[in-house]
Amino acid sequence: MDRAVARERALDAAEELFYGRGVQSVGMDDVRGASGVSLKRLYQLFPAKEQLVEAYLERRDARWRGRLAEYVERHGEPEERILAVFDWLGEWFGEPDFRGCAWINAYGELGATSARVAAQVRAHKRAFREYLDSLVGAAGLPAALGGQLFLLAEGAMVTAGVTRSAGSAAEAREAARLLLRAG
Amino acid sequence: MDRAVARERALDAAEELFYGRGVQSVGMDDVRGASGVSLKRLYQLFPAKEQLVEAYLERRDARWRGRLAEYVERHGEPEERILAVFDWLGEWFGEPDFRGCAWINAYGELGATSARVAAQVRAHKRAFREYLDSLVGAAGLPAALGGQLFLLAEGAMVTAGVTRSAGSAAEAREAARLLLRAG
DNA sequence: AGCGAGGGAGAACGAGCGTTCTCCCTTGGC
DNA sequence: GCCAAGGGAGAACGCTCGTTCTCCCTCGCT
Structure with a gap:
């Protein structure tokens, strides 16, 4: 082999x-x-095992963000693209092996003991946050919206992981829709 | 002793x-x-150690929700009380030993292996969620708002824990304020 | 055919840790 | 003063697991 x-x-x-x-x-x-x-x-x-963990998180990060971007690309309107993020989260949450956000879980498990894993989690979250910022910017919406959408998405991931249900994606989507209009 | x-x-x-x-x-x-x-x-x-862990989470749950409720009680206006939740989160995030949400961390660490810990995390989150619902109900606001505020709070906790900064509380507060007006 | 490098299976090693045990001391009741 | 009960210090036990080692087989090259 x-x-x-x-x-x-x-x-x-x-x-x-x-x-x-x-x-x-x-x-x-x-x-x-x-x-x-x-x-x-x-x-x-x-x-060492830690390096296997790092490689796992790194490869998953690339795939996760790739899948998200691919889904969002299928939508043309800037605001639709933002809401598509939450639609995609809902699809992800519904997958049979969904067990929450791999990075949040890894942070809870190893954040206090492995500085390298903690840094990788921060990098992943920062990248996701910047992606949302870019969608907000492309839609000509106020920059502060990026952070708010990020919090909704993180909250939805945590909640879906803990409660083992996908409903939080729709709640987050609705809140996002209201914030798009309010902003 | x-x-x-x-x-x-x-x-x-x-x-x-x-x-x-x-x-x-x-x-x-x-x-x-x-x-x-x-x-x-x-x-x-x-x-057994697991029972010490359970007792730790249980006592912390009572104290955490007690501190939150006590802070919120200091505000009279129903909508002010809702926003006070996020102010309190900001104070919590700023404490020197803040290391994220104990239950989210415990879930990442033990959720997959200890059914009892997982159940306790779900119970804690459900209680927090119901507390938010009660604040929303007392303010005469639409019930759907409770879930949205919950997602913002969870997102703020996760983000504050991972990035080790308190700013997410203010972002969540602002988003909550917009949702109160939009709803 | 012979040989050496690489790889597989699994034993072995060593550390960490949950849990229990041993030994000894203290102390309260008679 | 004496004894049983309870408790402290810490050794001991057993298991898990990360990591390494041993032994043997295969296979490509000459």
Whole structure:
């Protein structure tokens, strides 16, 4: 098995396990079992578990933001694009393996002990925030709206994760719609 | 040392350690060292670590909601009371040992492995949500507003925790003010 | 065919930690 | 003063798990 293939398989398994059960309750041996990549190979690719965690968050960040942007691109009107963010959140929340925001969960688990993970969470949230800012700017709306939409989206993610329901996306969308008009 | 005193000291130490460093990175021996309550006594009071965690979250829940309600009570106008929630969040975020929402953090850390902790997080969030609903109802505002304010507050807590800044409370307050007028 | 590099399976090592146990001291009741 | 009960200090136990090591097999090259 090629090095690149082994890396992808390891990350696939790590993502499913870390996201589904939390980082700390998943052992490297679990990743080996789920990926078919031997421990020796795993440690060649990722010299320590923390680096596997970082790679997991990094790859997921790229995919998550990519999927969001792709969904938003399908809408033309600037204000529609903003509301599409919340529609996409609703679709995400409804996926069967949805277990909340991977970065918020990772922050709760490792934020106090791993400075690198904490930094990655901050980077992901900052990128999402800046993306919202860019949508707000493109719509010619006041800059303060970006932060407000961000808070609604974060609140919806947390709530959907804890309550295991998707309804918070629609609530957030409605609040966003009102703020678009009020601003 | 009296049983009740030992229990309070143990919970004081557990709260400071669990909240500050996360549950999993704090050992029972750390709690013993910080509280001065011997391991034997700790295990008499809390037969397992999970029960200490539950007691920590339970006591903190009562105090947190008590402090919030007390702050809100100081305001007379129904709409002022709603906005006071966000002012109080801002004060909380600014406290030197603030490290995000204890329940969101605990959920990220233990939600996938401890059903009892997960249930306690849901109960705490439900109680907060119902408190907001009651403020909205008392102000004669549409019921849908309660959920929107809840999402803003949750988003502010998460954001303040991750970015280690208190600004999100003011952003959420402003969004709430607009929603009060728009609704 | 022979050989050496790379890799797989899984044992082994070592640390951390939840939990229990041992030993000893204190103290309150007779 | 004596004894049983309770408690403190900390060692001990057992398990998990991150990380490394051993042993053996395979395979490409000469």
